[in-house]
Amino acid sequence: MGADMMGWEPAGQRWAARASLASAALAVLLPVGFGGVTGLLLVAAGLVGAGLTAAAVWWALANRGPVRVLAALVAVAVPVGLVTLFAATLWWAPLVSAALWTLAVWAGRYALRSTGFRAPRQKEYRTPAPQRPFLIMNPRSGGGKVGRFGLTEKAESLGAQVALLDPEKHQDVTVLARDAVARGADLLGVAGGDGTQALVAAVAAEHGVPFMVVTAGTRNHFAMDLGLDRDDPAASLDALTDGVELRVDLGYAGDHPFVNNASFGTYAAVIQSPAYRADKVGTALDLLPDLLTRKQGARLTARVRRTVLTDPHAVLVSNNPYRTDDPLGLGRRRRLDSGVLGVLGVRVDNAAEAAALLLDPQPAGLTIMTAREVVVDADRPEIEVGLDGEALTLPTPVHCRITPGALRVRVPRHRPGVPEAPPRLNWRRLRKLAASVGRTAAPRRAGWRTWGG
Known part of the structure; x- marks a missing residue:
């Protein structure tokens, strides 16, 4: 029986909590104690500098010409100046303070990890291997990973039928997948980008056949959250002979499926530009000034349960919520079977609000929620x-929804897995844990909660 169930905490857990609190206190007090009034002034200067840097970044993105150049210089010069000032004034104290803060975070997470606050592992289902798998492969995806890793040859050697897309002409992968099911395919798979995966996944969900992801895309966000090996796409094919199934949710924007997210507003407007694929940074810098100052682009309204987001610059609706509690986990999802959409809304109308995003623990311009349905509307018939x-481009309003457990995803039994969220x-x-004397400070039942869930 574990320590939590017995009601008693191991000594190591208590001492880790005490070490975390002590290290955090020293990390804060050391610069002030070493520098005295100068230390206090430098801490204040650091906060002001962080806000000024965020404001300068906003000015650089929202303007063109000399103002952009000047703002960019400020955004670089302020952090460099602060680091130099701290090093020249406090010498070793900032380095020691940073080391102490790192220790505080590590020790605190170690102490809390043993109290049961973990995301439940996604259940695996043992099912027979497919007899007639059908895989669609994009030879251009990921810079040519299909050819570089010999994916076609390995898949065919394992009994799969492979449809290799022709780079010179458009092919409807939805039609290919439906034809394959009509001919008796009992598994559909994709070696390609997330957009292609979503289309084929919707067909698999519609017909109740398993879906398989081969990590041949550029970013492989969906594969990452499935715990697949992104460095070795060929390893994904082991699912054909030695695999298990996961039940995964599927998101929809109108009638269009998505495995990762649907983005509305600034980013969505930027990627519409024909020049975006060839020059992502240049295109974004050219379009952002008019989009951020609302000279161009749709004015959005998003309805999330009883909350209305008015005039957000961007709304991100995701198939399960992204992590927001740890900088190292940004862009990742703890799980794909929670049955709710993640919603992230951002509105930044000026430099002060940009600074607030960085300094304010609960900035007014940032909304993080979860819901089963989200409605995104605009002041125009299409967005x-x-x-x-x-x-x-979809007609408004766009109704986003999630279908829990709609997708049977077959993955290799042996795979890296999703890193455990700290x-x-x-x-x-x-504090409670550190003050306890042999008895637990953790609740008997603990689980992961998402804001608004």
Whole structure:
């Protein structure tokens, strides 16, 4: 029986909590104690400098010409100047303080990890290997990974039928997948980008056949959150002979499926440009000033349960929520079977609001929620949408929804897996844990919660 169930905490957990609190206190007090009034002034200067840097970044993105150049210089010069000032004034204290803070975070997470605050592992289902698998492969995806890793040859050696897309002409992967099912395919798979995966996944969900992902895309966001090996696409094919199934949710924007997210607003408008694929940075810098100052682009309204987001610059609706509690986990999802959409809304109308995004723990311009349905409307009959990175235009309003457990995803039994999310630091719980004498400070039942869930 574990320590939590017995009601007693191991000594190592208590001491880790005490070490975390002590290290955090020293990390804050050391610069002030070493520098005295100068230390306090430098801490204040650091906060002001962080806000000024965020404001300068906004000015650089929202303007062109000399103003952009000047703002960019400020955005670089302020952090460099602060680092130089701290090093010249406090010498070793900032380095020691940073090391102490790192220790505080590590020790705190170690202490809380053993209290049961973990995301439940996704259940695996043992099912028979497919007899007539059908895989669609894009030879251009990921810079030519299909050819470089010999994916076609390996898949065919394992009994799969492979449809290799022709780079010179458009082919409807939805039609290819449906034809394959009609001919008796009992598994559909994709070696390609997330946008292609979503289209084929929708066909697999519609017909109740398993779906398989081969990590041949450029970013492989969906594969990453499935715990697949992104460095070895050929390893994904092991699922054909030695695999298990996961039940995964599927998102929809109108009638269009997505495995990752649907983006509305600034990003969606930028990727519509024909020049975006050839020059992403240059195109974004050219379009952002008019989009951020609302001279161009649709004015959005998003309805999330009883909350209305008015005039957000961007709304991201994701198939399960992205992590927001840890900078190292940004862009990743803890799980893909929670049955809810993640919603991230951003509105930044000026430099002060940009600074607030960085300095304010709960900035007014940032909204993070979860819901089963989201409605995105606009002041025009059609709006741009980025669907798993693909540019679309959809009629308004766009109804986004999630279908829980709609997708049977077959993955290799042996795979890297999704890295365990470190527990969010909770200083109040750490204080209770540090003060306990042999008895637990953790609740008997613990689980992961998402805001608004």
